Amino acid sequence: MTEKGGQQALYQNVRFGLYLDCRRRQAKALEYQQLPDGTHSLDDCADFIGHSCRIQRRAELDHNDTARAMLERIVADYQRWERQQRMLDQIAGGMAWRRKGLEGDLSSFCGLGTRSGARAMSLIQKHGQNMDGRDFIVGDIHGQYDLLLESMARVDFDKSKDRLFCVGDLIDRGMDSFECLSLAFEPWFFGVRGNHEMLAIDALENGGSAEDLWMINGGTWAITENMIEVRQILREALKYLPYARQIDVLGQQIGIVHAEPPADWSQVEMADDVGKVEMIWGRTRIKRRDTTPVVGIDAVVVGHTIVEQRTWLGNVFYIDTGAFHTGRLTLINAREVLA
Numbered sequence: 585m586t587e588k589g590g591q592q593a594l595y596q597n598v599r600f601g602l603y604l605d606c607r608r609r610q611a612k613a614l615e616y617q618q619l620p621d622g623t624h625s626l627d628d629c630a631d632f633i634g635h636s637c638r639i640q641r642r643a644e645l646d647h648n649d650t651a652r653a654m655l656e657r658i659v660a661d662y663q664r665w666e667r668q669q670r671m672l673d674q675i676a677g678g679m680a681w682r683r684k685g686l687e688g689d690l691s692s693f694c695g696l697g698t699r700s701g702a703r704a705m706s707l708i709q710k711h712g713q714n715m716d717g718r719d720f721i722v723g724d725i726h727g728q729y730d731l732l733l734e735s736m737a738r739v740d741f742d743k744s745k746d747r748l749f750c751v752g753d754l755i756d757r758g759m760d761s762f763e764c765l766s767l768a769f770e771p772w773f774f775g776v777r778g779n780h781e782m783l784a785i786d787a788l789e790n791g792g793s794a795e796d797l798w799m800i801n802g803g804t805w806a807i808t809e810n811m812i813e814v815r816q817i818l819r820e821a822l823k824y825l826p827y828a829r830q831i832d833v834l835g836q837q838i839g840i841v842h843a844e845p846p847a848d849w850s851q852v853e854m855a856d857d858v859g860k861v862e863m864i865w866g867r868t869r870i871k872r873r874d875t876t877p878v879v880g881i882d883a884v885v886v887g888h889t890i891v892e893q894r895t896w897l898g899n900v901f902y903i904d905t906g907a908f909h910t911g912r913l914t915l916i917n918a919r920e921v922l923a
């Protein structure tokens with residue numbers, strides 16, 4: 585789309601008016617009833633573009649580089665908003681899918697089992713064998729949505745029968761964090777909560793110094809989002825991001841936590857507040873290069889601490905290769921963990 589064509593398309597696009605409605609509500613902290621959809625007409629759209637680009641006629645775009653650059657930014661912002669709307673529709677569908685209890689009806693689908701959801705969220709969720717497809721485990725995603733899709737494509741991931749488990753930190757640092765947060769609602773995706781999800785919810789619920797800490801640690805992506813929507817979606821996502829998961833793979837058990845497993849895997853289910861903090865924030869094992877095996881589990885896969893290459897310490901496997909910084913996102917077949 586050329587800049588000039590982009591402007592003409594926006595002039596004629598009713599949905600661009602809806603974007604301006606949403607933009608104004610967010611900027612002025614207005615309720616929907618105060619500024620409903622349809623408030624901005626096509627003439628208003630034309631006025632907004634002309635005022636923002638500081639032009640009187642479209643023809644000025646042919647020789648005004650500053651105006652063309654501003655129009656390009658407007659088009660990009662609008663297209664990003666459209667992607668967000670599609671994502672919100674997808675998330676709403678995922679929420680409805682769970683609220684209607686369909687997950688239990690589909691429990692036979694490739695051994696998915698059920699997610700306890702809001703009513704009975706446990707610290708750990710266990711998964712039977714995937715009898716129809718494969719299981720994969722991915723490291724900290726950190727908003728690298730396109731990189732994740734590329735990694736899935738390389739292994740010919742089949743959303744109808746394969747499962748993807750994640751060690752947490754779906755969000756922050758990467759600008760596609762909103763899209764990555766939506767993964768929690770996909771029927772083929774099974775993550776655990778990471779420290780960045782917890783930083784975000786603390787900031788969004790309490791503000792102040794918690795918000796400052798989140799921004800310093802990669803939360804700036806949310807500045808351009810609707811914070812109310814982000815908070816609502818994160819609250820819902822956390823219902824499907826337990827502290828730990830356990831997968832049956834070829835009759836052996838693989839555990840997943842974000843950062844640090846307890847010395848005895850059975851302690852996960854009984855973890856107190858200190859134990860929960862360790863599972864999300866801990867680094868004692870890797871700092872000490874401790875190779876003592878975690879008992880009660882065949883292997884545990886973790887992220888949180890960036891490693892130059894995948895690293896084993898005892899039966900704990902570190903797979904966070906720093907996707908947001910290095911461009912290397914580790915995605916492995918779960919069977920490799922047991923090889």
